[in-house]
Amino acid sequence: xxxxxxHPLLVREIIGDNPELLKVTRKIFDIGNNLQPLxxxxxxxxxxxxxKAVLLPIDCRRSKGLPxxxxxxxGKLCKENSRFMGFASVDPIDKDAxxxxxxxxxxxxxxxxxxxxxxxxxSPTDKEYAYPVYEKASSLNLPILxxxxxxxxxxxxxxxxxxxxxxxVAYDFPNLNIVIAHFGWPWVVETAALSLKYKxxxxxxxxxxxxxxxxxxxxxxxxxxxxxxxERSLRDKIVFGSNYPRVEIKxxxxxxxxxxxxxxxxxxxxxxxxxxxxxx
Amino acid sequence: xxxxxxxxxxxSKKDVEAINVTPIVEDVVEKSGVxxxxxxxxxxxxxxxxxxxxxxxxLEADILNHLEKLVPEDGDYRHxxxxxxxxxxxxxxxxxxxxxxxxxxxxFPIENKKIVKGxxxxxxxxxxxxxxxxxxxIQVIGE
Numbered sequence: 377x378x379x380x381x382x383h384p385l386l387v388r389e390i391i392g393d394n395p396e397l398l399k400v401t402r403k404i405f406d407i408g409n410n411l412q413p414l415x416x417x418x419x420x421x422x423x424x425x426x427x428k429a430v431l432l433p434i435d436c437r438r439s440k441g442l443p444x445x446x447x448x449x450x451g452k453l454c455k456e457n458s459r460f461m462g463f464a465s466v467d468p469i470d471k472d473a474x475x476x477x478x479x480x481x482x483x484x485x486x487x488x489x490x491x492x493x494x495x496x497x498x499s500p501t502d503k504e505y506a507y508p509v510y511e512k513a514s515s516l517n518l519p520i521l522x523x524x525x526x527x528x529x530x531x532x533x534x535x536x537x538x539x540x541x542x543x544x545v546a547y548d549f550p551n552l553n554i555v556i557a558h559f560g561w562p563w564v565v566e567t568a569a570l571s572l573k574y575k576x577x578x579x580x581x582x583x584x585x586x587x588x589x590x591x592x593x594x595x596x597x598x599x600x601x602x603x604x605x606x607e608r609s610l611r612d613k614i615v616f617g618s619n620y621p622r623v624e625i626k627x628x629x630x631x632x633x634x635x636x637x638x639x640x641x642x643x644x645x646x647x648x649x650x651x652x653x654x655x656x
Numbered sequence: 657x658x659x660x661x662x663x664x665x666x667x668s669k670k671d672v673e674a675i676n677v678t679p680i681v682e683d684v685v686e687k688s689g690v691x692x693x694x695x696x697x698x699x700x701x702x703x704x705x706x707x708x709x710x711x712x713x714x715l716e717a718d719i720l721n722h723l724e725k726l727v728p729e730d731g732d733y734r735h736x737x738x739x740x741x742x743x744x745x746x747x748x749x750x751x752x753x754x755x756x757x758x759x760x761x762x763x764f765p766i767e768n769k770k771i772v773k774g775x776x777x778x779x780x781x782x783x784x785x786x787x788x789x790x791x792x793x794i795q796v797i798g799e
Contacts (some may be wrong), residue, residue: 528744
């Protein structure tokens, strides 16, 4: 079982007393819970029956002043802990973005690219600066996980997360695997449509914006769309993501398991689809 | 007069769990230098508990299961909304209510450097929202 969407922003061994990293956790990502030792992260995975977790950075140095963790921090964590797999993040507007992506991916054995147009303040359809980064990711066989939909981070807008913005990218880069994070909420129907239409568009489940995880997931995945759409048509296109520590892994995993999907479909969502995207 | 306060970190390994902390409390009392006095034990978290009961695995399960029946995780609570102080959705009203029902503290007299308690009385830290690193406090007061 794999959690495709986590941020190690409450890990005491990483954040510690470092004022810049504390600012990232408290002010930029905006999470107020107590720091916890790294082994609590693993225990959280254990109680959720998750074997491996994808760790995500966001290179928002230009827009926010500091990155939501660097590729180096993510890379070192993954190197020291076999249950972690890391993604890279680069600022597409940086003229060295493609070069940095290739270097960091090779140096730290990173498995994908994380981008957030809202947090990083860039247009995902810009052909001048964004497309070369997509070309590089495609040539390196890296999936791109796009933050789409609403973000809780302060100072970000909802509109840059409109998932239909990615249609052009999916169309222009048919060999680039795109994962739409947070089920693109509130644009769940649009997100599902993109994934139905384009073979290279996937979805992660890390959506929680009101009510409890079970209630929200039921609303988004059995009211905004019918759950049969997932069971019958999108079973090969959805990966489990929790967005930990914005929510506990156990609660999001239980919410997905409570949807009434078949065991075969859950196996795809929790394991096989992620393994395919991560080439493992 | 001796007054000593120990803040004890404890790691829960499960979602809900009863952890026997009696030996830790006894050890703190023994090392405190207090011959006769009182020991207070309390948790510093609003989603955990501190109770005294007979030390049996079957009772541990019964207590946790009964609290879940009284206050089910999937109940209808107002505390299921975005909390800007945490930057996330709060949805653990049941754990807070379980904490109230179970209680968050206990105390025992100390006589001749030993806790005065029944032979079956066991002090438990109750985790309602784990796994997490938690803290409970032991304060020893006496002479």
